[in-house]
Amino acid sequence: MIDFRIEPEFQEKLDWIMTFVKEKCEPLDLLFPGHAGPYNVHDPKAMKVVRPLQKVVQDEGLWACHLDPHLGGKGYGQLKLALMNEILGRSFWAPTVFGTAAPDTGNAEILAMFGTEAQKARYLQPLLDNEIVSTFSMTEPQAGADPREFTCLAWQEGDEWVIEGEKWFSSNSRLASFLIVLAVTEPEAHISSRMSMFIVPSDAPGLETIRNVGLMDDKLDDPAEGTHGYLRYNKVRVPLDHMLGGPGMGFRVAQARLGGGRVHHAMRTVGRCQRALDMMTERAVSRRSQGKLLSEHQFVQGMIADSAIELEQFRLLVLKTAWIIDNEPHGAARTHIAMCKVQMAKIYHDIVQRAIQIHGSLGVTNETPLADMWIGLPSLALADGPTEVHKVQVAKAFLRTATPQEGLFPSDHSLTRLQEARRQFAEYL
Numbered sequence: 001m002i003d004f005r006i007e008p009e010f011q012e013k014l015d016w017i018m019t020f021v022k023e024k025c026e027p028l029d030l031l032f033p034g035h036a037g038p039y040n041v042h043d044p045k046a047m048k049v050v051r052p053l054q055k056v057v058q059d060e061g062l063w064a065c066h067l068d069p070h071l072g073g074k075g076y077g078q079l080k081l082a083l084m085n086e087i088l089g090r091s092f093w094a095p096t097v098f099g100t101a102a103p104d105t106g107n108a109e110i111l112a113m114f115g116t117e118a119q120k121a122r123y124l125q126p127l128l129d130n131e132i133v134s135t136f137s138m139t140e141p142q143a144g145a146d147p148r149e150f151t152c153l154a155w156q157e158g159d160e161w162v163i164e165g166e167k168w169f170s171s172n173s174r175l176a177s178f179l180i181v182l183a184v185t186e187p188e189a190h191i192s193s194r195m196s197m198f199i200v201p202s203d204a205p206g207l208e209t210i211r212n213v214g215l216m217d218d219k220l221d222d223p224a225e226g227t228h229g230y231l232r233y234n235k236v237r238v239p240l241d242h243m244l245g246g247p248g249m250g251f252r253v254a255q256a257r258l259g260g261g262r263v264h265h266a267m268r269t270v271g272r273c274q275r276a277l278d279m280m281t282e283r284a285v286s287r288r289s290q291g292k293l294l295s296e297h298q299f300v301q302g303m304i305a306d307s308a309i310e311l312e313q314f315r316l317l318v319l320k321t322a323w324i325i326d327n328e329p330h331g332a333a334r335t336h337i338a339m340c341k342v343q344m345a346k347i348y349h350d351i352v353q354r355a356i357q358i359h360g361s362l363g364v365t366n367e368t369p370l371a372d373m374w375i376g377l378p379s380l381a382l383a384d385g386p387t388e389v390h391k392v393q394v395a396k397a398f399l400r401t402a403t404p405q406e407g408l409f410p411s412d413h414s415l416t417r418l419q420e421a422r423r424q425f426a427e428y429l
């Protein structure tokens, strides 16, 4: 049974969210710009504005909706979350205002799934309340896409784990109260049991920031700008109970958060693309060239039609992925999540590029949201794993179902099939 309708009560909530995001969150992107902004819970100026908005969201019963009710969320499931996230994706601040900002959402999920009661009390609750923010520290300077290349080690000494090695692109580490760190505990073991996950408080002795790496639009070598920590763990010691999940479970724990993270990014990408499309259509019916509106030029119509069609296709893929996560056994959405991951970077590129083109010179200025969208583009194809790796995963999933055909011609060889068809229906021909 397929039903594309949205329940009227939930549609009311979505309408409320859309108005709130446009009126209250999008202005925050302008008032408090920069990559650190939505994660800087230590910025009193921003928090003075943001905390009351979070309270409104909480009172509306829409705080941290990705969580199950026992963790203070709504237990909406991924499908409803997708519909919400595609609105929150319009604004960089909105996820923080609604308690659904990555990477804290993913970190909260694995703490909830694999954490002990003591770990949950110390780290999960303040994270859920957005009193603190956290970091996921996995990528290394010499290796990102392939965890088999990771070398950051952890070993047990007495009643402590000792962590030694470097990590790269640990987002928000300079703002985080704790880091979730993937380290090799069994160097010779298979990838599935080679690593373990640890919780490291950010004030742990030996945790050194080599530098905070900035993105393309950050000033070079300005410590106030970069938000992606290049870190060195100099024999950092944590108590034994700071392992998250069991020994050798690091890869499994990482996968549990990365899958969700990828699909949530895809949901928010729908929202950002919709915002670019809205801008495109408004501009097209507002501006004139050669005696007619831009919207009357067929090239412009083509750009709008291509964008609308591609966005609808992508949106349906994301919603189906969310539906699979909600309704099928754990892991069933793996290939669909990889499809979303691949496609979100492509569609975001194509739609934002067209929106910039339709805005002409204004499109390349820093005076519209398109500038931030364009700068964010390459990150979408890298964060949570590069596009190529996910394409390979999709291809392999399909190739696993393929059967080799004996002989020179494929099973769908028309001439062979015509001969078979003639034989089958000979008495009627």
Ligand SMILES: Cc1cc2nc3c(=O)[nH]c(=O)nc-3n(C[C@H](O)[C@H](O)[C@H](O)COP(=O)(O)OP(=O)(O)OC[C@H]3O[C@@H](n4cnc5c(N)ncnc54)[C@H](O)[C@@H]3O)c2cc1C
Binding pocket: 103, 135, 136, 137, 138, 139, 142, 143, 144, 145, 146, 168, 169, 170, 171, 228, 378, 379, 380, 382, 383, 384, 385, 386, 387, 388, 389, 392
């Ligand atoms: C904005 C942003 C935020 C991030 N936040 C975090 C974070 O919080 N924590 C964290 O741990 N990491 C984070 N990362 C790092 C991210 O996970 C890595 O960038 C990603 O896994 C790729 O690793 P790499 O950069 O080392 O690229 P590499 O592994 O060096 O790969 C480089 C390129 O080589 C090609 N390639 C690699 N492998 C294959 C393959 N198997 N098949 C075909 N081509 C391949 C691809 O073109 C790929 O883009 C973040 C990255 C970005 C951009």
